[in-house]
Amino acid sequence: MKHVTGSAAEAAMQAVGDQVGQVFGELFGSRRTKPRASRSGDRLSADRIVEVAIGQMRDRGYDAVTMRSIAKELGTGPASLYAHVANRAELDQLVTGRICAQIRIPDPDPEHWDAQLRQSLVDMLALYREHPGVARCTMGMIPLQPGVLVVSERLIALLKAGGVPDQHCAWFIDVASLYVAGVAIEEDIWRERHLGQDPDEGGTLQHVEQEVVVEQVRNVFANLPAEHFPLLSALAVPMTSGDADDRFGFGVDLLVAGLKALAAQG
Amino acid sequence: MKHVTGSAAEAAMQAVGDQVGQVFGELFGSRRTKPRASRSGDRLSADRIVEVAIGQMRDRGYDAVTMRSIAKELGTGPASLYAHVANRAELDQLVTGRICAQIRIPDPDPEHWDAQLRQSLVDMLALYREHPGVARCTMGMIPLQPGVLVVSERLIALLKAGGVPDQHCAWFIDVASLYVAGVAIEEDIWRERHLGQDPDEGGTLQHVEQEVVVEQVRNVFANLPAEHFPLLSALAVPMTSGDADDRFGFGVDLLVAGLKALAAQG
DNA sequence: ACCTGAACACCGTTCAAGT
DNA sequence: ACCTGAACACCGTTCAAGT
Numbered sequence: 001m002k003h004v005t006g007s008a009a010e011a012a013m014q015a016v017g018d019q020v021g022q023v024f025g026e027l028f029g030s031r032r033t034k035p036r037a038s039r040s041g042d043r044l045s046a047d048r049i050v051e052v053a054i055g056q057m058r059d060r061g062y063d064a065v066t067m068r069s070i071a072k073e074l075g076t077g078p079a080s081l082y083a084h085v086a087n088r089a090e091l092d093q094l095v096t097g098r099i100c101a102q103i104r105i106p107d108p109d110p111e112h113w114d115a116q117l118r119q120s121l122v123d124m125l126a127l128y129r130e131h132p133g134v135a136r137c138t139m140g141m142i143p144l145q146p147g148v149l150v151v152s153e154r155l156i157a158l159l160k161a162g163g164v165p166d167q168h169c170a171w172f173i174d175v176a177s178l179y180v181a182g183v184a185i186e187e188d189i190w191r192e193r194h195l196g197q198d199p200d201e202g203g204t205l206q207h208v209e210q211e212v213v214v215e216q217v218r219n220v221f222a223n224l225p226a227e228h229f230p231l232l233s234a235l236a237v238p239m240t241s242g243d244a245d246d247r248f249g250f251g252v253d254l255l256v257a258g259l260k261a262l263a264a265q266g
Numbered sequence: 267m268k269h270v271t272g273s274a275a276e277a278a279m280q281a282v283g284d285q286v287g288q289v290f291g292e293l294f295g296s297r298r299t300k301p302r303a304s305r306s307g308d309r310l311s312a313d314r315i316v317e318v319a320i321g322q323m324r325d326r327g328y329d330a331v332t333m334r335s336i337a338k339e340l341g342t343g344p345a346s347l348y349a350h351v352a353n354r355a356e357l358d359q360l361v362t363g364r365i366c367a368q369i370r371i372p373d374p375d376p377e378h379w380d381a382q383l384r385q386s387l388v389d390m391l392a393l394y395r396e397h398p399g400v401a402r403c404t405m406g407m408i409p410l411q412p413g414v415l416v417v418s419e420r421l422i423a424l425l426k427a428g429g430v431p432d433q434h435c436a437w438f439i440d441v442a443s444l445y446v447a448g449v450a451i452e453e454d455i456w457r458e459r460h461l462g463q464d465p466d467e468g469g470t471l472q473h474v475e476q477e478v479v480v481e482q483v484r485n486v487f488a489n490l491p492a493e494h495f496p497l498l499s500a501l502a503v504p505m506t507s508g509d510a511d512d513r514f515g516f517g518v519d520l521l522v523a524g525l526k527a528l529a530a531q532g
Numbered sequence: 533a534c535c536t537g538a539a540c541a542c543c544g545t546t547c548a549a550g551t
Numbered sequence: 552a553c554c555t556g557a558a559c560a561c562c563g564t565t566c567a568a569g570t
Contacts (some may be wrong), residue, residue, distance in 0.1 A: 083553060139448075139452060345535080
């Protein structure tokens with residue numbers, strides 16, 4: 001949240017942050033704890049707490065990250081965190097803000113706005129995948145963190161370059177954000193199921209496991225009683241084919257094609 | 267899960283259930299506890315546990331439903347539940363199966379397959395809204411519960427009536443299910459934030475609260491520094507306009523329009 | 533076969549007391 | 552101003568013991 005201090009951009013961002021703080025306060029019933037600027041190694045700060053939270057989400061999964069586990073890694077007790085972060089909900093907000101600030105969306109090229117849009121959604125999923133667990137923080141969030149606002153701003157630029165009407169721009173961002181986060185969350189839940197189950201790194205093992213389950217699911221579909229499930233049993237192969245990228249690619253194509261079609265028809 | 271006993275349909279469903287049980291067992295590492303047929307009032311059963319869980323999700327919110335709270339309402343301790351339900355994950359599966367079994371999707375009318383499809387998605391959201399909290403159970407779920415399979419089967423019928431290619435049918439069901447569940451979950455998180463906050467029923471109060479927050483959010487957007495957020499501040503009104511139904515309606519239109527466009531172009 | 537009490541190893545959050 | 556120990560009121564799950 002605090003990059004370089006003193007610049008005009010920084011001041012503007014801080015102003016945004018203050019306004020946002022008011023809304024959050026009313027939402028979560030929490031007095032906003034004012035952020036601290038210190039960066040010295042051994043003092044607690046919201047920044048360090050967020051950092052540890054992100055790291056633990058990746059290493060141990062979203063559900064394993066608790067106020068207590070964060071405090072432990074920081075060498076203190078859970079109570080100490082509450083001087084810098086109002087509660088778990090606010091921590092999730094800060095985590096989302098920090099990660100989304102890393103998304104880079106290109107300046108619009110009117111010739112290729114749709115390809116740029118598709119690529120941006122793919123990049124968003126890739127970022128969530130680099131930081132497993134973070135997508136779960138975004139559910140039900142009002143996207144007011146500065147990092148998230150920048151993403152919206154730049155997505156709108158892309159959409160407007162494609163001549164998308166204002167109302168469609170606004171609503172599309174919601175739909176697309178929800179879809180990307182949803183896919184990331186489902187992958188994440190899947191990942192957590194097979195996390196720690198094997199003591200050695202679950203990376204490739206998870207991949208193999210997944211293929212085994214896909215095979216089993218296909219068998220279930222294929223062997224469904226045809227008198228009750230004629231279509232599902234006939235479509236056993238397409239229902240279970242394609243990897244995560246194929247499926248997500250279809251979803252992205254669907255959203256962008258829908259956007260164009262709606263704009264064209266009215 | 268068990269409607270009328272002894273029919274051929276019932277036997278077929280049971281066969282499906284057994285296969286599904288195997289897959290779940292490997293997924294969750296749980297021995298499937300065989301379902302009991304008893305319906306007498308005061309005995310524990312998976313059915314009664316699921317019933318209580320659904321009721322509590324509606325009354326107190328998803329997060330407030332715990333093994334302990336369910337046990338308490340059933341007049342026993344949490345340990346007793348584990349004779350009928352393997353764990354919390356399986357309970358969520360059963361809850362989803364029970365609720366999705368209530369969805370009614372019409373026989374396809376080839377002239378109006380797209381309107382039928384849109385209406386079916388609207389009905390799905392309406393059902394989730396009738397049973398708040400249930401949508402959260404569906405995240406990361408492999409849709410193998412009989413009730414969920416029926417929904418897929420009948421959605422495919424609609425899609426095929428519209429000439430949608432097999433692979434698109436399969437993937438579209440995933441995207442649409444995720445979107446509908448995602449919208450329901452976000453509404454649910456919102457609802458829980460304002461649940462119990464006021465002792466009297468939160469129904470209308472929540473609605474008013476929501477309008478207040480929308481107004482605040484619009485103000486934040488409108489007052490964003492124009493040099494950093496020219497588009498977002500200009501689009502403050504469209505970004506925050508429309509109620510939940512308007513936004514969901516747009517999402518549904520987008521998905522269906524996308525489906526048609528993709529089918530037409532390849 | 534079904535149920536249970538008690539325990540284990542956890543949670544988020546608060547608050548009086550310290551520095 | 553910042554930090555902490557201890558406590559409060561909870562979790563899911565297991566297991567030996569009962570019926």
